[in-house]
Amino acid sequence: MAVRDRPTLAVWKFASCDGCQLSLLDCEESLLTLAGQLDIAYFVEASSAFRAGPYDLSLVEGSITTAADAERIRSVRACSHRLVTIGACATAGGIQGLRNFADVRDFVAAVYASPEYIRTLATSTPIAAHVPVDFELRGCPIDKHQLLEVISAFLARRKPDLPEDSVCTSCKRAGIPCVMVTHGTPCLGPVTHAGCGALCPAYARGCYGCFGPAEQANTASLSRAWNALGTDRRTLHRAFRSFNAAADPFRMESEAHADPDHPR
Amino acid sequence: MSPSAPAPARKGMIIDRDGLQSLLDRLSARGFDVIGPTVRDGAIIYDRISSVDVMPEGWTDDQDAARYRLARRSDMALFGYAVGPHSWRRFLQPPEERLWQATRQQVGLTIHTTAVPSAPYAFIGVRACELRAISIQDRVFLEGPHPDRRYAERRRGAFIVAVNCTEAGGTCFCASMGSGPRAADGFDLALTELIDANGHRFLLEVGTDAGAASVEDLPSRDADAGALVAAEEATARAAAGMRRKMATAGLKELLQANPEHPHWSEVAERCLACANCTLVCPTCFCSTVADYTDLRGHEADRVRRWDSCFAADFSSIHGGPVRASRRARYRQWMSHKLAHWIDQFDISGCVGCGRCITWCPVGIDITVEAAAIRAAPPRPAAGEGDDDGNA
Numbered sequence: 001m002a003v004r005d006r007p008t009l010a011v012w013k014f015a016s017c018d019g020c021q022l023s024l025l026d027c028e029e030s031l032l033t034l035a036g037q038l039d040i041a042y043f044v045e046a047s048s049a050f051r052a053g054p055y056d057l058s059l060v061e062g063s064i065t066t067a068a069d070a071e072r073i074r075s076v077r078a079c080s081h082r083l084v085t086i087g088a089c090a091t092a093g094g095i096q097g098l099r100n101f102a103d104v105r106d107f108v109a110a111v112y113a114s115p116e117y118i119r120t121l122a123t124s125t126p127i128a129a130h131v132p133v134d135f136e137l138r139g140c141p142i143d144k145h146q147l148l149e150v151i152s153a154f155l156a157r158r159k160p161d162l163p164e165d166s167v168c169t170s171c172k173r174a175g176i177p178c179v180m181v182t183h184g185t186p187c188l189g190p191v192t193h194a195g196c197g198a199l200c201p202a203y204a205r206g207c208y209g210c211f212g213p214a215e216q217a218n219t220a221s222l223s224r225a226w227n228a229l230g231t232d233r234r235t236l237h238r239a240f241r242s243f244n245a246a247a248d249p250f251r252m253e254s255e256a257h258a259d260p261d262h263p264r
Numbered sequence: 265m266s267p268s269a270p271a272p273a274r275k276g277m278i279i280d281r282d283g284l285q286s287l288l289d290r291l292s293a294r295g296f297d298v299i300g301p302t303v304r305d306g307a308i309i310y311d312r313i314s315s316v317d318v319m320p321e322g323w324t325d326d327q328d329a330a331r332y333r334l335a336r337r338s339d340m341a342l343f344g345y346a347v348g349p350h351s352w353r354r355f356l357q358p359p360e361e362r363l364w365q366a367t368r369q370q371v372g373l374t375i376h377t378t379a380v381p382s383a384p385y386a387f388i389g390v391r392a393c394e395l396r397a398i399s400i401q402d403r404v405f406l407e408g409p410h411p412d413r414r415y416a417e418r419r420r421g422a423f424i425v426a427v428n429c430t431e432a433g434g435t436c437f438c439a440s441m442g443s444g445p446r447a448a449d450g451f452d453l454a455l456t457e458l459i460d461a462n463g464h465r466f467l468l469e470v471g472t473d474a475g476a477a478s479v480e481d482l483p484s485r486d487a488d489a490g491a492l493v494a495a496e497e498a499t500a501r502a503a504a505g506m507r508r509k510m511a512t513a514g515l516k517e518l519l520q521a522n523p524e525h526p527h528w529s530e531v532a533e534r535c536l537a538c539a540n541c542t543l544v545c546p547t548c549f550c551s552t553v554a555d556y557t558d559l560r561g562h563e564a565d566r567v568r569r570w571d572s573c574f575a576a577d578f579s580s581i582h583g584g585p586v587r588a589s590r591r592a593r594y595r596q597w598m599s600h601k602l603a604h605w606i607d608q609f610d611i612s613g614c615v616g617c618g619r620c621i622t623w624c625p626v627g628i629d630i631t632v633e634a635a636a637i638r639a640a641p642p643r644p645a646a647g648e649g650d651d652d653g654n655a
Contacts, residue, residue: 021551033559148559163540168625171544173359173570176308177349181332190538190625204305215576216537216590224289224534225626226328255496 007056007074007155010042012076014062014069015096015124020087021045021061027144034148037155041127053079057154060133063089063124065096070121070130077131085127088140092212093103093124095140099125100264101254102262124246135160138211140243146195163202164215166190167207170198179206186226186241191217191249212244219253233257276469277484278491284342284466285316286445286482287425287453291386294478296423299355300388302343303489304333308348311353320345325453327434327618329627338466341387343457346433347617348500351546352394353401355385360569361412363553368562368574380414384421391429393615397546399422399450403609404549424476426451430498435618443615445502451478456495461553467495474640508631510616511638514604516599518638523595527636532591534626537552541628542597547613550578573597598630613618 006194011021025046027034050122058080064070077083079081088094099107108115137150146162153160157205162167167189171178171222179185179201187206189198195211214221240254258264279287291298293316300313301320308320325345327331333441337344362378390398398419405415427443429436438444447454450477450565456467467487470476486509543549552571570580579586587593605613614630 008630030559037559037561041441070339108591134277149556150381152557152559155559156561158555161554161556163575163577165577166536169543169570169575170537172540175309175350175359177309178540178623178625179304179330181330181623182306182349184331187625190540198581201538214538216593218534218590221534221536221626227325 006037006039007202008041008051008053009038010053010055010080011040011045012042012058012060012062013044013059014090014127015065016062016072016087016089016094018045020139021059021091023142023144024059024084024149027148028169030148031043034151038151047205049205054081055079056081058083059088060085060127061087062125063093063096064130065099065121065256066119067121067126068119073127073130074181082134082135083127083131084135084154085139086142086147088138088210088212089124090127091136091138091247092170092244093126095243095245096124097244098241100246126246137162139184140210143195143197163194165194166214167192167194167196167198167201167211170194170196173203174198174202176201179204180225184229186229186235186239187220187232191215191219191222208242209239209250210243212247213249215218217249219249220256223253223257226245232257276467276487276492277479277482278487279466279468279482279484281316281342281464282653283468283483284455287479288316288388289312290478290482291423295383297381297384298386298388299352301343301348303334305334306336308345310348310350310387311443316342324431324539325433327341327622329435329621329626329629331622332622339459341457341459343427343455344431346429346431346436347394347619349544349619349623351547351617351619352398352546354389354547355387356398356401356422357405357415357549357551357570360567361414363566363568365566366564381413385418386423386425388425390447391427391438391617392447393423393617394546395426395442395447396438396615397451397617399612400547400609400613400615401549403611404547423478424453426454426471427500428454428456428495429502430456432505432507433503433618435508435512435621435625435629437504437618438616438618439503439610440509440512441614441616442512444497446577449488451475456498458494458498459522460494462490462494465491467491473564479556506620508618509631510602510614510631512612515638516606519599519603519634522637523599525637525640527633527640528591530636531594531628532589534628535590535594537574537590537593537650538617538625539574540623540625541571541630542572542574544619544623545601545620546617547601547615548572552577570617573600577587582603592644594628596632602634606637612655614651 108118150160180187185206188209189207192207192209193211193214237257240250244250301308303320304319319342322340325336325489326335364377366373403410426447451471454469463470551568555566556593576585578593603615
């Protein structure tokens, strides 16, 4: 394929830690192949050579936390033929979504020496709350094999094969005995979207929910099972308050276990 | 064979621990990939074994709904446990396998079929319920107009050493499903482990010519009447010790007559739709097929992997999944397993192994749920809305 025929790729950063973009750079030998198939036209983290859009594929990392970014995502959408959000920040609001449960001005006052310079929104919201998104790739961080699957599928004009199964499905296929059943370790796997390959249960740890809620997540029933294993209210509250805290099923479950004296 | 009826007089030979090791050695020497029980990650699982030393000697399992714990036995039994999280299905129908790979050529494609590994399996320690499960999967995969060639290849070569259960596990109910605890057929060899005043030994019975050939000249002695009686008593004890029971009489008709029973909604309050029950079940057979292409578009893989009726993708068609709710999915799984399976394959899909009970993270118990539907009369149809949007 001639160079001029390659589809163009742009990678955008919003409020995020850059870890998901790094997953792309971490693709090692596949990165060279990828660079041969896609014309990397805009990727600040990788190169200072930019070319103007429109772009055939945009990967968007990060959540919307400022008024300026709420405007910028519209221009990114406008110059992108396909827009794929990558990571928990972009798909659920990220760890910074914890501000949604508090007054962000308190955080600003506590963190910054000169809070008057900070212009920020009261909430952290996913990209899909602002513009239409063609595909959401979950995870904190994303899995690089899943990212390559999304890009390969884009290049072949097929649907990515990334099922919405629970993490339990990954454990069972890998032959990992359930950590809740065999040693009573609380695990978010039954309500968490697959994609990590059951990384934590493979090391006898419970799932932390990095990939966000699974389809049909029954968080209330899982919470009762955690209670039966001896988990207290505060631990349950915090378990659902991590990288995907603002995703609805996790948000509602954490609110159900909020401190009665501080009900958020 | 009814597990409560006295078994016909049987004969066999007695081997000891060394004899079992000799059997493993012979099977390996004959080119079998020997798979058996071993302890890993806090459970007794099935994997490659080369020696009796890696078997769960002196271990047992304490099982209940949503609970499995390894525990030490007071003796050195090798098969003193019930079934664990794995079943033989993961070898006969692997969780994920590439079916074929296509490579782009200057003109057209070449397609390479991925071969099934050539070494046949020898399964050590197959329980009666698991033999029934294998025979059920045989019906699913081998009978009918489209037999599964890959399953057939794996199954044809497999050598099966069964073990009769001498103790019931905490979630077992094979006796009420008529599938155990004694292996009636479907094995090459069957063992009954005996530990008593006469020592630690195995009654070995031969089921096939291949089984007979494998034990020719194996260090052994003829089974005396005492050993045969002890084996009968041991399996009878296992049957009598089962704490759970499935009332099967009229069960198919009961479930098929009650698709709107309020208990389905009650189960859905607890069900996680996580798919664990289906993936530990030794008879569940569903898989999906996915195609992958590489970045350059030069190679494509077709992969088959385990799927579950609890997944949204499983029943997705244009417009969304046919079974959108947990209620609809649990009802589908349980009523297929216990009722529609009989219409489809002329046998129940449940063998009473208890895995779905033990490995459900919230302890949903198929025997209890079936009993609840039997016990509680359904509410009148009027006013009983279907909350799924699918009947």
